[in-house]
Amino acid sequence: MVNITLQMERCKGCGICIANCPKDALAFSNHSNHSGYEYVQVNEETCVKCGTCYIVCPDGVFVFTETITE
Amino acid sequence: MAKYTKYPELLSPNGWCPGCGYGIIARLIYEVMEEKGVSQNHIYVGGVGCNANLYGALEGGNKVECHHGRAPVCANGIKALMPDTFVFTIQGDGDCYAIGMGETIIAAHNRFPITVFAVNNANYGMTGGQTAPTTLTGQVTTTSPKGKEGKPFDIIPQMRALGVDYCARGTTASLAEIRKLKKYITKAIDLQLQERKYAFVEILSPCPTNWHKSPLEANEYIMNNVIKYLPLGEYDTSKEE
Numbered sequence: 001m002v003n004i005t006l007q008m009e010r011c012k013g014c015g016i017c018i019a020n021c022p023k024d025a026l027a028f029s030n031h032s033n034h035s036g037y038e039y040v041q042v043n044e045e046t047c048v049k050c051g052t053c054y055i056v057c058p059d060g061v062f063v064f065t066e067t068i069t070e
Numbered sequence: 071m072a073k074y075t076k077y078p079e080l081l082s083p084n085g086w087c088p089g090c091g092y093g094i095i096a097r098l099i100y101e102v103m104e105e106k107g108v109s110q111n112h113i114y115v116g117g118v119g120c121n122a123n124l125y126g127a128l129e130g131g132n133k134v135e136c137h138h139g140r141a142p143v144c145a146n147g148i149k150a151l152m153p154d155t156f157v158f159t160i161q162g163d164g165d166c167y168a169i170g171m172g173e174t175i176i177a178a179h180n181r182f183p184i185t186v187f188a189v190n191n192a193n194y195g196m197t198g199g200q201t202a203p204t205t206l207t208g209q210v211t212t213t214s215p216k217g218k219e220g221k222p223f224d225i226i227p228q229m230r231a232l233g234v235d236y237c238a239r240g241t242t243a244s245l246a247e248i249r250k251l252k253k254y255i256t257k258a259i260d261l262q263l264q265e266r267k268y269a270f271v272e273i274l275s276p277c278p279t280n281w282h283k284s285p286l287e288a289n290e291y292i293m294n295n296v297i298k299y300l301p302l303g304e305y306d307t308s309k310e311e
């Protein structure tokens with residue numbers, strides 16, 4: 001299973017990932033990180049783990065990890 | 071599904087503005103270095119400007135900060151002494167085509183096997199958005215308040231005239247273009263590692279802060295305006311007649 005994690009402290013609130021997500025699974029969270037940027041949040045119900053957000057984010061916010069279940 | 075776990079470990083949090091293209095460029099170059107096994111064994115020869123954030127942001131390898139404009143010839147010298155080490159430069163457009171035009175041309179002419187990346191954001195980003203040779207016709211900057219007169223400088227015909235084996239222009243401004251850019255970067259790095267050849271890649275990169283645009287508008291500006299003057303694509307002499 002692929003998991004998506006967001007490192008909110010790295011987010012600069014540029015919105016590029018939100019505009020590129022094919023499933024509209026990303027949105028601003030209405031919360032600020034320690035740098036004062038409004039970070040994004042993911043709706044894990046609609047996210048298909050396509051990795052688009054990873055490619056377009058300039059700040060390395062998205063981390064995908066694979067859990068192998070046997 | 072590919073595993074993407076390395077990037078945040080390699081690239082520390084950095085001082086670039088929201089939506090700046092430098093973060094994507096750093097990630098792509100680092101991913102390719104990882105794939106080629108040189109992420110810990112390379113020398114990054116850097117310029118002056120907003121790319122200076124890379125000195126702190128990139129983990130692994132060694133770094134040399136050069137005087138403004140001098141990176142490609144410093145890289146030549148380093149490569150001459152350390153022929154088996156992967157040596158690359160990242161500079162801004164002002165660094166590469168204004169103060170450092172001489173060095174950019176002579177390094178391409180010498181064709182020492184180094185890899186040169188020029189980040190073109192059409193202005194002097196770090197110093198507050200002054201006009202650069204690459205500034206578009208009519209573009210308003212702090213030193214062209216009525217819009218720049220004259221054409222933006224296009225490096226690609228110069229590189230082709232110099233006969234370099236590979237040159238390309240990509241951009242970070244869209245998902246599809248980021249994918250293509252990674253291919254250009256891979257090709258350029260492979261040329262040094264496998265064939266001991268010089269390669270040049272220019273990257274059109276948004277500077278939302280000095281363009282006075284939102285990050286999304288800055289990307290649209292590249293895709294709708296900048297690429298009309300400075301077309302995207304690669305020139306690979308090994309594929310030409």
Ligand SMILES: Cc1ncc(C[n+]2csc(CCOP(=O)(O)OP(=O)(O)O)c2C)c(N)n1
Pocket residue numbers: 118119120121137138161162163164165166189191193194195196197202
């Ligand atoms: C010899 C010298 N002249 C001038 C400067 C001031 N200076 C610092 S950054 C910069 C412009 C950088 O523009 P560019 O190379 O396009 O990089 P960007 O910040 O846009 O990425 C200038 C002129 C300097 N540091 N050294």
Ligand code: SF4
Pocket residue numbers: 004020021022023024025026042046047048049050051052053054
């Ligand atoms: S992985 Fe794809 S679907 Fe999920 S948030 Fe990122 S862009 Fe959207």
Ligand code: SF4
Pocket residue numbers: 010011012013014015016017018039040056057058059060061062089
């Ligand atoms: S692209 Fe990255 S930095 Fe920009 S809003 Fe999305 S997560 Fe934050």
Ligand code: SF4
Pocket residue numbers: 085086087089090091092120191195196276277278279280
């Ligand atoms: S001034 Fe421009 S180039 Fe420099 S960090 Fe900000 S957006 Fe990037």
Ligand SMILES: [Mg+2]
Pocket residue numbers: 119162163164189190191192193194195202
């Ligand atoms: Mg610049």
